[in-house]
Amino acid sequence: MLAAIPAAAGRLRALDPALAENAGNAAAAVPGLTVRDFASAAGLPVAAVLAVITGEAPAARPAVGIAKPEDDAPPDWLERFPESAVPAIDVRPWLAAGRDPFAAVMAVAEKGIEAGGLVIDAPFDPRPLRLVLERRGFATFARRLAAQHWRIWCCRRPAADATASPASGAAIWHDADGVHIDVRGLPAPAPMVAILQLIDCGAHDGVIVVHHYREPTFLFPELAERNWDHVYLDAGPAELRLKLTRGPR
Amino acid sequence: MPGAVDLGGASQRLLPEHIPLRFFGAAIVAHIIAWLGLALCADQVADFAGGPGPVVATVHVLTLGVLVLTAMGASLQMLPVALGQPIPPARGCTAVFWLTLAGAAGLIGGVATFSRPAIMGGAAAAGSGLMAYAVILRGIVRKARQPRAVLLHVRAALVALVLAVALALLLSFDDAAFILPDHGRIAGAHLLLAAFGFMGMLALGLSYVLIPMFAMGEAPGGWPADLSFAIAVAAVAAGACGALVGQRWIIAAAAVGGLAGCGLHVGLMARAVARRMRRKLGREFVLIRASWALLLAALALGLGLALELLPSTGTGTALFGFLLVFGWLLTLLTGVLQRILPFLASMHTARSSGRAIAPTKLIHDLPLTLHRYCHLAALALVASGIALDVPGVIATGAAVGVGGAIAFAWFAGTVLHRTRAHLLASAVRQGGRV
Numbered sequence: 273m274l275a276a277i278p279a280a281a282g283r284l285r286a287l288d289p290a291l292a293e294n295a296g297n298a299a300a301a302v303p304g305l306t307v308r309d310f311a312s313a314a315g316l317p318v319a320a321v322l323a324v325i326t327g328e329a330p331a332a333r334p335a336v337g338i339a340k341p342e343d344d345a346p347p348d349w350l351e352r353f354p355e356s357a358v359p360a361i362d363v364r365p366w367l368a369a370g371r372d373p374f375a376a377v378m379a380v381a382e383k384g385i386e387a388g389g390l391v392i393d394a395p396f397d398p399r400p401l402r403l404v405l406e407r408r409g410f411a412t413f414a415r416r417l418a419a420q421h422w423r424i425w426c427c428r429r430p431a432a433d434a435t436a437s438p439a440s441g442a443a444i445w446h447d448a449d450g451v452h453i454d455v456r457g458l459p460a461p462a463p464m465v466a467i468l469q470l471i472d473c474g475a476h477d478g479v480i481v482v483h484h485y486r487e488p489t490f491l492f493p494e495l496a497e498r499n500w501d502h503v504y505l506d507a508g509p510a511e512l513r514l515k516l517t518r519g520p521r
Numbered sequence: 522m523p524g525a526v527d528l529g530g531a532s533q534r535l536l537p538e539h540i541p542l543r544f545f546g547a548a549i550v551a552h553i554i555a556w557l558g559l560a561l562c563a564d565q566v567a568d569f570a571g572g573p574g575p576v577v578a579t580v581h582v583l584t585l586g587v588l589v590l591t592a593m594g595a596s597l598q599m600l601p602v603a604l605g606q607p608i609p610p611a612r613g614c615t616a617v618f619w620l621t622l623a624g625a626a627g628l629i630g631g632v633a634t635f636s637r638p639a640i641m642g643g644a645a646a647a648g649s650g651l652m653a654y655a656v657i658l659r660g661i662v663r664k665a666r667q668p669r670a671v672l673l674h675v676r677a678a679l680v681a682l683v684l685a686v687a688l689a690l691l692l693s694f695d696d697a698a699f700i701l702p703d704h705g706r707i708a709g710a711h712l713l714l715a716a717f718g719f720m721g722m723l724a725l726g727l728s729y730v731l732i733p734m735f736a737m738g739e740a741p742g743g744w745p746a747d748l749s750f751a752i753a754v755a756a757v758a759a760g761a762c763g764a765l766v767g768q769r770w771i772i773a774a775a776a777v778g779g780l781a782g783c784g785l786h787v788g789l790m791a792r793a794v795a796r797r798m799r800r801k802l803g804r805e806f807v808l809i810r811a812s813w814a815l816l817l818a819a820l821a822l823g824l825g826l827a828l829e830l831l832p833s834t835g836t837g838t839a840l841f842g843f844l845l846v847f848g849w850l851l852t853l854l855t856g857v858l859q860r861i862l863p864f865l866a867s868m869h870t871a872r873s874s875g876r877a878i879a880p881t882k883l884i885h886d887l888p889l890t891l892h893r894y895c896h897l898a899a900l901a902l903v904a905s906g907i908a909l910d911v912p913g914v915i916a917t918g919a920a921v922g923v924g925g926a927i928a929f930a931w932f933a934g935t936v937l938h939r940t941r942a943h944l945l946a947s948a949v950r951q952g953g954r955v
Contacts, residue, residue: 459669459740460604460605460734460740461603461730462739462740464734465734465737465739465798468737468798472798485605486605489535489602489868489871490602490734492867492868493877496876496877496878496879497879497880
């Protein structure tokens with residue numbers, strides 16, 4: 273996380289001065305802001321940004337390897353999204369002033385539940401915030417409109433979709449190393465239920481990475497029941513990460 | 522295989538294996554004694570009119586020996602995990618166990634033999650153990666923020682526990698000094714606070730974690746859970762006050778509230794089970810569902826007694842007490858315990874050997890089946906015997922209950938034996954010391 277790297281802002285200034293300024297303020301205000309968020313906002317590969325932060329690469333914008341700002345295709349719902357009818361918030365002034373806009377966004381999100389969605393303008397793609405909103409029943413999509421200007425469309429999922437599944441509170445995504453599930457913030461026994469639902473539904477290749485906030489003690493007997501193993505992975509102090517792998521049949 | 526990763530103290534949420542084992546072991550032995558005691562005093566049950574003697578002794582074998590010890594062992598181990606809090610100090614848990622066990626033994630012996638010094642000494646020791654437990658439990662829930670429904674119920678249970686112990690101490694000293702104006706009213710309030718207040722609230726609260734966990738479903742929450750809690754708490758408070766002042770209409774209102782609150786709770790749990798993701802429910806749900814029906818039946822009977830639709834002494838009161846403690850609480854407890862015993866053992870094998878053994882590999886089905894049939898048959902027989910005032914049927918039912926309790930001990934012994942065998946095999950494989 274950027275807040276954990278005090279020297280990051282100075283080095284990142286060479287990559288994108290205005291963005292680094294914003295990111296520095298945002299990192300102070302939003303503890304969950306990551307290097308990945310900065311890279312996404314700057315349109316750079318994560319590895320390139322990391323190399324600059326760690327001093328392995330010169331503090332200059334690389335000429336090659338520019339990442340596409342948003343690789344995902346727009347979701348179907350975006351065409352029908354009632355943008356003019358939903359509440360909107362621009363968090364760029366908040367972040368520029370070093371203020372945490374989280375509470376304000378959540379207040380707007382409450383109104384967005386009734387209105388069917390909300391729109392957020394931000395200087396970068398706020399992935400941690402999107403995860404929070406997805407846990408609260410919104411589908412999200414982010415697009416870079418200009419330098420330091422991202423728009424995030426948040427569409428309220430139908431109530432049936434949001435509550436039918438016990439895992440509705442967990443964020444799930446695919447990555448190169450397997451399916452990831454983030455159960456942080458969920459009360460017991462929701463994390464265990466969400467993880468087991470993911471295991472049992474079969475939407476994985478036998479590897480699941482769990483992002484948890486504590487050791488999932490209740491989970492281990494159920495993993496043994498399903499012949500799954502677990503290994504602890506290195507993660508930050510605020511996270512406990514486990515790699516679950518299906519055992520031999 | 523755990524790597525060298527800082528878990529931030531999170532791995533310290535399991536008590537040493539011997540601590541929950543002590544609580545559960547003592548409860549399993551007391552379970553047999555409770556049914557045996559009921560068989561031995563079968564001729565006094567239907568005519569029970571209060572006061573020391575074998576019936577009250579048997580009731581306390583079940584309440585203090587089985588229900589309270591199991592609740593202590595389960596909550597001291599399960600709540601820190603469920604609430605994400607550090608485990609309590611092992612010495613504190615050990616002190617709680619010995620104080621409560623020694624106190625319960627003294628109190629029960631004193632009640633059975635009409636020994637006033639034993640009653641007072643036992644009550645003081647058991648009360649100390651229960652208060653130490655309350656302090657430890659308070660420490661566990663103090664900093665926790667969620668799950669809200671669990672915290673609300675546990676906090677209410679703690680308040681009820683303190684009040685129930687205070688009344689119990691008054692009752693025990695009254696047996697020697699005759700200080701209370703109306704011993705019966707205090708005993709009634711003590712019964713309601715202990716059974717519905719402490720044990721009941723704890724059972725309802727833990728259900729918000731255990732039932733969804735067993736069924737693999739979404740935990741109930743939100744305003745229905747809050748409403749259920751509020752009505753149940755108000756009902757316990759009203760019931761205790763009504764018993765203290767001797768006003769039947771207050772007790773009747775409390776019973777109506779209890780039916781509403783507990784009915785809502787049962788509805789929430791049943792819905793969580795219906796919307797589960799586990800295809801086939803475990804056999805423990807036979808007992809858990811039976812316990813829900815028995816809870817509502819006990820409350821309905823309590824309402825009938827309060828409205829004087831049934832005789833308030835003898836058969837009616839005895840049946841109410843039986844449905845309450847042997848019916849609802851013991852049935853729920855054995856249903857939950859048959860699931861969490863192998864579950865906890867498996868959790869401990871994960872810590873001790875790196876890889877957990879599947880809980881189903883620790884279970885022997887035959888004793889559980891025997892226990893289930895015996896327990897349900899015993900409940901039906903004893904309840905019928907009390908209702909019809911036939912001591913022979915009560916004694917027969919209690920004897921069947923003894924058989925079920927022995928089968929349950931067989932099940933628990935098998936879990937322990939298989940856990941030890943797994944740990945031994947793991948130690949041998951790793952070349953370590955056992």
